[in-house]
Amino acid sequence: MKKIYCIFFLLIIAFSCKKEDQIESEIAKVEVDFLVERFDRAFAEATPKDLNQLKETFPFLFSKHVPDSVFIARMTDTLQNELLDQVDKKFNNFSDIENDITRLFQHLKYYDVTFSEPRVVTLTNDVKYRDKVIVTDTIVLIPLDNYLGEDHEYYMNIPKYITQNMKPSQIVSNLASEYAKRYTFQSQKKTLLDDMIYFGKQLYFKDKMTPFMSDEEKIGYTTSQLEFAKANEAQIWTNFIENEYLYSTDSSLPGRFIADAPFSKFYLQLDRESPGRLGQYIGWQIVRAYMNNNDITFLEMMKKDAVEIFNKSNYKPPK
Known part of the structure; x- marks a missing residue:
């Protein structure tokens, strides 16, 4: 009798795995359309004369209550430039993370037909690590300076239990968490x-x-x-x-x-x-x-x- 139960249990597991594989195969065919827009790089390469163009392209990143002089000052600020340089070195190649974002969006679109791909924008945020990622209906913001690696010198005064997740592999996990809250x-x-x-x-x-x-x-x-x-x-x-x-x-x-x-x-x-x-x-x-x-x-x-x-x-x- 025990042998029969074991066989039955194994058949259930095998059937479940096959069904999951079929679903994942269908999800892989879901088309998604988005680009990762590297605002961090655009800002790092910009000069004061480029500010208006940046504001037109990324209006949601520029408060009307902040004068242009503040953003121009950031362009020449030594600490800001160092931060942007560290981000550029760490995320020179963003393709693996972009692929995982694509897979996340495919799953969201498969399970929720109303889901529409947002604009995905990377930036820096002065290591405000409590704002890991920001998700709205139309925009996703990813502050890359929150993911430079758990042992990065910028994180020396942050508790270890927090910095252990300040690494690139947690970007998509945190993004999924923000979407989870919405459901x-x-x-x-x-x-x-x-x-x-x-x-x-x-x-x-x-x-x-x-x-x-x-x-x-x-x-x-x-x-x-x-x-x-x-x-x-x-x-x-x-x-x-x-x-x-x-x-x-x-x-x-x-x-x-x-x-x-x-x-x-x-x-x-x-x-x-x-x-x-x-x-x-x-x-x-x-x-x-x-x-x-x-x-x-x-x-x-x-x-x-x-x-x-x-x-x-x-x-x-x-x-």
């Missing part, structure tokens, strides 16, 4: 479970939109951090259940388990071995379980209530 419904934000499922939905969105990326890249963990989360998933879940965290409205819980942080805060000896955002990771696994155990499209799932997703997920962490 994610959250009826309330009261409990830890609400936040866990909210971010779990967004990470599952990446599963569907960026299947060419690793789980480490999707969640922004190092390999060892992801291995910790996997190895300790059952213990983390037990801790949440025993402490009755899921439906708690304790305002400290999101800071301990959801927010970006150097580590999660169980107030145990192993805390400093753990990565931050383990609540997001568990939420991701719950959403994955829900999708595996229910006949529903992922865009329909993105609109479901957190409690419904949890109750119908039959989530059980691996022992």
